[in-house]
Each structure stands twice: as C-alpha cells, then as structure tokens.
Amino acid sequence: MTKEEWIKRCAEQLHERGGIGVSEAIEYATTCYDAEDDINAPEAFTPEEVANEEMSLWDEPDNDEA
Numbered sequence: 645m646t647k648e649e650w651i652k653r654c655a656e657q658l659h660e661r662g663g664i665g666v667s668e669a670i671e672y673a674t675t676c677y678d679a680e681d682d683i684n685a686p687e688a689f690t691p692e693e694v695a696n697e698e699m700s701l702w703d704e705p706d707n708d709e710a
Contacts, residue, residue, distance in 0.1 A: 651677050654691035662699045672698060 654673035676694050
C-alpha cells in the first residue's frame with residue numbers, strides 16, 4: 645500500500661468515525677503515518693486500526709493538568 649493510500653484510508657476512518665473535518669482528518673492521518681513510520685513499519689497495523697487507536701486517546705484526560 646502506498647503512503648497516499650494509507651493516509652487516505654486512515655483519514656476516512658478519522659472523518660467518518662471521529663466526526664472531524666476532512667482536512668483535519670488528513671492532517672491527523674499524515675501525523676499518524678509519520679509516527680508509525682518511526683515506530684513500526686506502517687504496514688504493521690491497518691490505517692483503520694491506527695485511526696481507532698488515535699481516537700481512543702481523544703477522550704482521555706490530559707495528564708499535565710493534574
């Protein structure tokens with residue numbers, strides 16, 4: 645899968661399930677791809693799995709506010 649396809653699929657998941665705008669979803673997806681590229685091979689997890697993991701963090705409280 646190309647980088648562009650990975651980002652497209654991740655962005656679609658973020659947009660559809662996360663309820664964010666398309667441009668914001670693309671920015672998030674690009675950041676997710678770059679992070680996965682640094683940690684794992686981007687192919688290690690599907691774009692949808694990475695998007696779901698990212699969205700799972702959105703509801704967690706910020707630990708810096710403690």
